[in-house]
Amino acid sequence: MLKISKKTDYALMALQHIASVQFGDVTPGRVVNTKEIAEEYNIPLELLAKVLQSLSKSGMIESHNGPKGGYHLARNARAITIAQILESIEGPLGITDCSHEKEGEFCMQREHCNIRTPLLKVQDSIYQLLNNMTLQDMLGGTPLITIQSPTSQGAER
Amino acid sequence: MLKISKKTDYALMALQHIASVQFGDVTPGRVVNTKEIAEEYNIPLELLAKVLQSLSKSGMIESHNGPKGGYHLARNARAITIAQILESIEGPLGITDCSHEKEGEFCMQREHCNIRTPLLKVQDSIYQLLNNMTLQDMLGGTPLITIQSPTSQGAER
DNA sequence: TGATCGGAGATCATTATAGTCTCCGACTAG
DNA sequence: CTAGTCGGAGACTATAATGATCTCCGATCA
16 A cells, blocks of 8 residues: 555654754764664664664765764755655665566566556656655655646545 | 555556447447456456456446456546555555554554654655546556557656 | 356465564774 | 774564465356
């Protein structure tokens, strides 16, 4: 049902936390360690550790080893999009299996597949949506999100 | 990675097929049976059967029993949205676990959760996106069993 | 009335996810 | 310089979701 994984959830929470410490705080140079976040949000410590390592490897946060070590944002919160976070944890966004098929790989249905093109379009729209929202937007008051619907016509919920 | 299930894929293909038979054909009253679709798209017959049953129960298609039986659309292709199809197969769209929490149900993180609100917003945007695209829209660019006409499609990222 | 269809339930296999455990190496405070 | 604190990394287990299969039933109509 188009669900994002728990790990991504944790990543978002952690980044949100790190960002808010880093900005709204009296101790701007302060780094945040894994344990602090895990306890604050009831996240399994070692799982969160993995998540933060992923984020570190993809260059969103930087790590400090040793006592008093921890993480801090590697760039401005405005330069970190939801899409980037998601892809950093779950890999490339793919709404369908054939989204990232290499040349020569085909699904069983490819031969007469009638939905690939429209689905890729939907995927692209979702990607844009996620790529237009930044960590900064999640922090406080600036929710935006504009919708690019590929077509017209609408119904109700 | 925000993937839709194979079953939903199959549902989309099947509906697309049924719709294109029903409209662009010389035999407008014709119903389409499960086997025909399964063979055309290489879908496991009995899995497709389940999918079509779901679609039938949620009122998108109607079934005809007996020999020469099959399915046909229950309403206009313009009145069937991607969101409806998806929810019909996978249940209510929920980008995160807490999307449909009942009163009294809380996730472990709820207490200090800092991402729930923005995520619900994202979810709503995705929903609108999917609800603005209809089966009719999917029919457009890709005629049945022919080469895809490069009309408006093709925006690969 | 029997072959053809959908309806429905149980069941099994496979995969993805969530979570755990253990060991390592880097760092720095003392 | 070294002991305790931290992140880095891999293997591992458990659980849930998905994909797929099998069997039996009831409706329909030539």
